[in-house]
Amino acid sequence: MKHQDAYFQNEAIQIGRHAKTLPEQVAEQLLKAIQEGVIEPGERMKEETYAERFAVSRSTIREAMSILERHGVAERIPRYGVRVTAFDPLEIEQIFIIRAQLLGLAARLVAEKHAPDILEQLQDGVAQLKKLANDPKTQPVDYMEISVHMQRILMSASGIKRLHTMYEALSDQALWRFAIREKAVSFRTQKRRKQSASDWAAVVAEISTGNGAAAENAAKSLLHSSYLAVKETLSFKDVSKE
Template sequence: MRKKPIERHQTLREKILETIRESILKGNLKPGEKVAEPELAERFGISRTPIREAFRQLESEGYLTVIPRKGAVVTELSERDVSEFYAIKSILEGYAARLAARNLSPRDIDKLEQINKRLEQLAEEGDVKNFYRIHNEFHDLFIKASGNEKLAELIEQVGMKFNRLRMASLSLPGRMEISVAEHRKIIAAFRDKDGESADNLVSRTAALGGKVLIQSMGGSHSHKDAINLLDEAVDI
C-alpha cells in the first residue's frame, strides 16, 4: 500500500524534469527566462515541493539557476562554458580510454559492440533521449575499466554538471550517427589494446562535440556551419 504514492511521486518528478529539459533544449524556454512554479504546479496537479526538488536536480545538470527570492531561471551558457567543459571532458575521458585499453576483457569489448549496435538503431529512429542514456552506458563501461576510481568520480561529477551541453550536442542533426561511427573505431582500438589510439579517438570525439555545439550557438547560419562540420568529420 505504501509503494503506490512513492511510485507516483517519482513518475511525476520525472515528467517535470523531462518537460523542462525538452523546453530548454527546443528553445521554448530561453536563457535567462524564469520557470514558473505556479504554472507547473497547476499543470501537473501537485504541490510546489516536488517541483522545487526537480529544480534542484536541473540546477545540478546545468539547465537552471535557482536564485533566492526570485526562483529558477534558465541558465545562460557561453561559448567559453562549452569550450572549457569539452576541453576537460576530452582530457579526462581520453586518459580513461588509454588506461581501459589494457584492462578491458573480450567480454567487455563484446558488450561495447552490443551497446553501439543499439545506439545505431536509436540514431536511425532519431531517439535522442534514449540514445543519450545508452551512450552514457558505453562510456561508463570503459571509464570503469580504467581502474582509476578517482578519475571515474571526477568524470561523473563534471559530466553531471553539464548534462545539458551533452544532450544539446547529441541533438544536432547527424551527431548521433557520427558518435556511432567513432565508437566503432574506439572499439577497434580496444581490441588491439592500443591505448594511445583509444585516447586520441575519445579525445577527438569529445572535442568535436564541443566544436559543433559552439558553431550551433550563433543562429541559423552558425547552425548550418555546425552541420557542415559534422559532415566533414565523417571523412576524418
C-alpha cells in the same frame, strides 16, 4: 508568455495529493517547464507572474525559486531578480575539454588491459549505436543512452574509481544535465548520430589493438566532435548575448 499560461494550465498542481511541500511542488513544475524549453535559458522569472499562475503566495514562489537556485537551474542577479541559468559557452567548452581528457585516459587504460570481456561489451555497444544511427526514426535520447552507457563501461573498466567519480560529477552539473544531456543536444540529426557511431567504432577498434595512445586520441576526438555539434545546435554566439 501566453504559451506558458497554456502550459501551466495543463500541468496544474493538485494540492493535497503530494507528500512534498507546496514550494517543492511548484519547483518541480518550473523545473519541468525549463527542461522542456517552455521557460528559456536567461529568461527572468518574476515572482508575481508565477504567484498568479499557480495561485499561491509570492513567498511560496520565492521558496520554489530558491530550490531551483540550489540545483543550479536558476540564478539570482542583484537588482534584477531571478532568471533561468543562461548557457555559458565557455563553461560548456571547459566541461567538454575536461571530459575528453578523462575519457581519453580511460580508453588508454582499457586498451592497455587487454580485457576480452570489456572489449566484447564495447563492440556490442557499437553495434547498437550503428543500428540506431541507421534508423531515421531513432530518437536522440535513445541514441544518447547507449552512448552514455559506453562511456560508463570505459570509466568502470579503467580500474580507477576516482576517475569514474570525477567524470560522473561533471555529468551531474546542472548546466550539463539540463542544457546538454537531458535534451540529447549532441544527437539531434541522423547525420550526427552516424558520425558518433563511426567515432565510437574508431575508439573500440583502437582499444582492440591494445594501442593506448591511439585509443586515447580517438576518445578525445569523439568528444570534440560532440562539442562541435553542441556548439552549432545551441548557437553559443547568440545565446551568450542574452
